[in-house]
């Protein structure tokens with residue numbers, strides 16, 4: 223045996239002995255730490271390369287009819303989730319909280335806006351039965367949609383720890399069905415109030431003066447003229463109309479996945495749906511405040527449909543003159 227042959231044999235023996243000393247799990251552990259697939263069963267692709275493929279949405283093959291199932295991790299979906307659970311949820315919560323704080327601060331400083339001239343005892347018809355029906359159809363359905371929708375976004379942080387997983391799952395599932403069906407009542411109400419009120423919500427000659435005087439909301443005894451709807455109410459009307467259309471269209475897209483858009487369209491729709499709904503909720507917090515606690519005499523307009531004549535003269539003097547013109551000199555009916 224030559225020297226070379228002896229050396230070769232010796233080194234082979236050494237390698238063999240060393241391999242024998244390793245057990246399989248040690249091999250696996252070593253392979254994992256150096257970024258290889260355990261056991262090298264699929265060749266020498268490293269785990270990190272594997273993961274990169276999955277994370278960038280590489281597809282595999284599946285035998286089910288739905289080929290989308292071949293995507294193990296949809297990368298854009300991960301980005302979408304991060305946006306939804308990150309900035310959208312966080313800033314959304316801040317926005318709604320800010321609306322509540324502003325309303326509370328306004329109440330603390332200004333208090334309830336009273337009828338300066340006191341109750342006259344005479345009333346004027348402000349909203350017909352159809353107008354009130356349209357308002358409450360929109361309002362009640364919106365409140366149900368807002369509560370069930372917010373539960374989908376925030377419930378896991380707020381209610382899940384309070385009521386536990388079983389109750390939370392049951393409530394959320396019921397809420398999801400309510401959200402889907404009530405959405406149609408909201409869209410019907412939205413269409414109705416839009417048709418009934420759009421003309422009176424177009425800009426008019428009173429708007430600028432109304433804004434210049436802060437709507438007369440800031441001080442007692444200030445009453446800028448306004449038509450049926452003042453500028454502040456027009457903001458609410460157009461906010462509800464545009465925001466309502468935004469949540470409706472994005473919502474329908476989400477309700478029938480892959481019918482109107484692809485996956486990227488669905489992800490954008492979900493983010494737009496949440497953002498529009500949250501902005502609308504913040505606006506409605508202000509609206510509900512001024513319609514109930516914030517202003518004496520306002521809620522009657524939407525309950526009985528009739529408002530006190532002094533209330534009407536203080537907040538909508540031009541509208542009172544108009545109705546008086548139409549009803550032969552007397553605003554009362």
Ligand code: HEM
Nearest residue numbers: 360361364365455458459462506510513514520521523524
């Ligand atoms: C408890 C909930 C609510 C109350 C008490 C309430 C009350 C009122 C009142 C009193 C008015 C008439 C104001 C006037 O006579 O000038 C009004 C108008 C209106 N409401 Fe509501 N509302 C509520 C919820 C909602 C919701 C959820 C929406 C829409 C999503 C909505 C949309 C409107 C619109 C567009 C108007 C006409 C513009 C305006 O007056 O601001 N309301 N509401």
